[in-house]
Each structure stands twice: as C-alpha cells, then as structure tokens.
Amino acid sequence: MGISNNITAVLNFVALLCSIPIIAAGIWLANKQDNACIHLFRWPVVLLGFLILLVSLAGFVGAYWYKETLLAFYLCCMAILIGLLLIVLVFAFVVTRQDGSYYVPGRGYKEYRLDGYSTWLRDHVVDSKSWRKIRACLADSDVCPKLTQQYITADQFFAAHISPLQASI
Structure with a gap:
C-alpha cells in the first residue's frame, strides 16, 4: 500500500472516529424534547454524523484495501459534501452580511x-x-x-x- 493510501486511510479513520460524537450529540439533542431552540438541529446533526461516518468508512476501506470503486465513491461523495458546505457558507454570509x-x-x-x-x-x-x-x-x-x-x-x-x-x- 502506497504512502498516499496510508495517509488517506488514517485521515478517514480519524474522521470515522469524529463522526461518533456527532451522531451521539444528535441523538442527545433528539431526546431533549423540552427546548424549542434545538428542534431544527436534531435530525440534521444525526444525518450529518451518519454521512460523515459512511463517507469516511468508504474512504478508509477503499484506501486500506485499495478498492478503486470505494475510492471513487469516496471522492465523489466528498466533492459533493464540500460543494454543499461551500454553498451553505456563501448563503450564510450573504444573508447575514448586513446587520441593520x-x-x-x-x-x-x-x-x-x-x-x-x-x-x-x-x-x-x-x-x-x-x-x-x-x-x-x-x-x-x-x-x-x-x-x-x-x-x-x-x-x-x-x-x-x-x-x-x-x-x-
């Protein structure tokens, strides 16, 4: 296995481990029924955690065992996630730029x-x-x-x- 695959596998393993607290936080938020403020963040946090888990798992398995189809899936999903993140950031910047x-x-x-x-x-x-x-x-x-x-x-x-x-x- 090449050095780049080792680095990809390690980074995706770290991302996989980081997704677990995100999922746990989303489940914790979902169990707090008394606060109206967190209502919007409950299931998107769980969904984000599972997406990170699946993408990082695909990247880890693809890099560690050199499965080209999983690596291609990983790269496509990561490009989509990064693109969506950029869209959300630009939208948030445009909407909150003026403060009134x-x-x-x-x-x-x-x-x-x-x-x-x-x-x-x-x-x-x-x-x-x-x-x-x-x-x-x-x-x-x-x-x-x-x-x-x-x-x-x-x-x-x-x-x-x-x-x-x-x-x-």
Whole structure:
C-alpha cells in the first residue's frame, strides 16, 4: 500500500472516529424534547454524523484495501459534501452580511432595524410561524432574568454595552 493510501486511510479513520460524537450529540439533542431552540438541529446533526461516518468508512476501506470503486465513491461523495458546505457558507454570509445596526447618541449599544437586514432573513423573521419559534427560544433562555439582575435602573441599562440579542429583549 502506497504512502498516499496510508495517509488517506488514517485521515478517514480519524474522521470515522469524529463522526461518533456527532451522531451521539444528535441523538442527545433528539431526546431533549423540552427546548424549542434545538428542534431544527436534531435530525440534521444525526444525518450529518451518519454521512460523515459512511463517507469516511468508504474512504478508509477503499484506501486500506485499495478498492478503486470505494475510492471513487469516496471522492465523489466528498466533492459533493464540500460543494454543499461551500454553498451553505456563501448563503450564510450573504444573508447575514448586513446587520441593520445604527448608533444612537447616549446609548451604550446600537439600535437595530429590520430594514437593514437581507430580504430573505427579513421575510423569515417577519413570518408568524418563525417568530413563534424565535420567541419560544428567547423565553427558554435565561437572558431576561440576567438583565433584570444586572441593571437595576434604566440609566444603567442604556449606558451598558450589551449584545444585540439583549438589546432586542
């Protein structure tokens, strides 16, 4: 077996081992029924873990025993996964590029307007189904109680340097 096959086999074995915690995290998320925020991430994480497991297994077996058909399958699947990852990254960058913020005199934080965000993001936040999910996530978090404990007066709140999420609540 050549050096390149050894390197491919080792890297795919490491990827195979890394897929196990991803699958376990997805199963753990699937068992947490009480949190609305993780609802969207449950099964995609499990699916991603299984895809990584299958592709890395094909790459490992193909490289270790020099099975050309498995190596070809591995290369095609890896190219598709990398292409999908690039598409998702470009989409996320385009959608979140604008932040809708502007400075307000006398405030320690920026104000945010929905008009400053991308059209796709604006349409999905304004949608009543999406907003119910977002509101449920915010209600489940401990952001509001922490703010009331940390800032007692309105002047303290307005002078504080807080995150956009904290300012919107």
